[in-house]
Amino acid sequence: MACGGFMSAPVCFIENDENGKLCVRKEAKDILDGLNEPVVVVSVVGLYRTGKSYLMNRLAGQQTGFALGSTIESETKGIWMWCVPHPNKEGHTLVLLDTEGLGDVRKGDEKHDTWIFCLAVLLSSSLVYNSLGVIDNTALEKLHYVTELTENIRVKAEVGQHEDESADFIRVFPSFVWAVRDFTLQLKKGDKPITSDDYLEGALELKQGSSPQTVQYNLPRSCLRNFFAVRKCFVFPRPASMESMWIMEELTEKELESKFLEQANTFCHYIYNNSKTKTVSGGRTITGTALGNLAEVYVEAIRSGNVPCLENAVVSLAKIQNVRAVEEALQLYVTELFNLVQLPMNPEELSKIHTVAEKKAVEVFISVSFNDNDQIYQKELMGKIYDEYQQMCQQNYDASRMQCEEVLHDVFDTLEKGISDRSYLKPGGSQKYIDMLRQLSEEYRARTDSQIMSEAVLSKFLKTKEDIGNMILQADQSLNAAEQEKEDEDRDSKAAEKKPKETEPVTGAGI
Structure with a gap:
């Protein structure tokens, strides 16, 4: 799947295990583990059947990849991931996350959708929200997940009783891009043309008042304004005829509406140029490896029934x-x-x-x-x-x-044989032994000159020969003494032989 650190097709990143709990897929984690360069992470979220996956395929520079689906059922399950070389930032990887379509009534699990949305927010540099039609009160009410962020995400590990975390979110949350699909209105306010960004900001204007209806009206708008510092809007006309919509993956660029194609290209260039490298609290840059670890930290918190906390996540991530x-x-x-x-x-x-x-x-x-x-x-x-x-x-x-010991055994073998056959146990043997010891020591040093243990090994060896040397010396001295004594005896013996005999006295008889 991965080639040269990048992927030829998307893989499932986060899914439900057999117990229905979120988990990070090992295959995706292994791919991220191999990415040691910084990542730019772009997630797309939105209601199911709004064409989210098509935009992500365009960002990947491909016609196909993320499953588009052509039925009323949500196609993407969990969160899927596609890592590609970043087109504009050398040494960076563009990580595209396509999330499961929100609001699929067949799932019947609203909390699951909330966690998918939260994970997309937590893991992204840029969050693309995809919707159909227009940005009106109904569209904003469907984006109720944003109003639940303060309940499901914490920035700090410990929050004071009266402390509002909302101000902290804006520092750590991704940029927000609203992609409005199949847009048919004219971008005008009164008679004056406006930009798509003006259109979004106008839709986010708050009403004055404190009635329950006004508070409810302002809530999603306030959250978007307070949590996402950078906001951008793109409006897309219908890409093709209704009949062709079911085969979007098969359509060539010539078969797409030119205005749709132009806006899709503008959208892609904006994401490439403006989506920042993923960071966490403190401004620390995230690599692919760290992104995989960060996902596991957040998912584990959710599995454990806790609220994901950015501060704790940074601590856990740092340790990992x-x-x-x-x-x-x-x-x-x-x-x-x-x-x-x-x-x-x-x-x-x-x-x-x-x-x-x-x-x-x-x-x-x-x-x-x-x-x-x-x-x-x-x-x-x-x-x-x-x-x-x-x-x-x-x-x-x-x-x-x-x-050194190998050389020593080889060099001093002659000496050992001389000791063994008692060659040195004779008069003058001590000097002969000393001369041989000196000669062989010089030969040993010559052969082990570059060795750091040369002298240490030789010194140890010579110490073991001190007793033998003393024994040979004593034997030599004893032999010399015995030989000297024998020589003295021989000399005395010869001297005695040379001395003349004394005349014996004569005794005579009486006459």
Whole structure:
């Protein structure tokens, strides 16, 4: 369905589950998760069978896509989504939301319609309200959903007892576009021509007085004026003959009424040029990923029987986004490290790779994070990156140690064999052992010159040979002493042999 981050056709975004409760479809959520660029969100709402979907298809630059339907039954169920590259804003995605037609008597669930309308308001940059005929009191009474917004949406988590939230809505609500279809009147006030915007604002004028009828008359008008700072109106003539209306998707532009086509193009250009990037309280820009999370936060509030609160939603969204930002940034850091690090290696080179990877990870975190004003999550990320780096440094030491030990075993094999076959246990063996130890140590150092654990491994090895060295020295000294003693004995023996014999005394008999 998605190709290069965009979709070839709409998918269901929000629907009713088997229990009749609203839920966000995983397929749509996954598509939004892949959109890390800012989004401009345009929703269309209105009574069923008023041609809402056709305008959305035009905005997508397509003839077909959102289901138009040709029967009296509401065609679109829930909210459907279509993500396309924004025609005018590079690096932005245009997200089109087509809502279920309001007021379908076959559904018999007025509250469901209210929540669909509220979600369209909460998720949009621009809200297009589609109606047929004219803007009169009947049309405004059918837009009663707008009068219920203060009951079904809260801006702040805590509202004072006498505090009116209405003023807060105008700062966070989308722009409002009223599309009047099959409009047959002339745009005039008296004898003077007026614009479609003048027509809308005239219809929203309030009556003076405080009677119940006047209050009822003013209520939807006041809400539209108080909640939506930017208001725009387009009036569309009938697009084609009644017979052709049932096959709108099949009609070519040549088969459409030229004035309708001209107004449809004007409408599309207005939306492209004037619909702003979706933001939330505090002016923070929303990406596709954040939009999916935001939808889940609002839908979960509705499922739980709570009133969606923009302030709470921003807090929830921040937590969701920032946890994800830490995970994605850390994953990038670890991937960069493992792709570039070849253990064992020079610590300075490892430090350079770490610094570059850390910088890239922070950039990813910043692009995904949301409202981390106190840098709590960024500090958490830096701590995790530090831990990963320390582990990598330890692995580098371990790898170096293993490599040095392999070289050491190879180099000192001659020495070990000499010890084993007692080659050094003879006079002069100690000096021979010392000379061999020095010679092999130099050879080992030459082969492990670039290793950080070279000296540590050698030092440990030499320490283990101290007892053997002492033993060889003692043996050497003992052998030398024994040999010296033997030499002394031999010398004494030879000296005794050379000494002349003494003359024995003569004894004679008496004469």
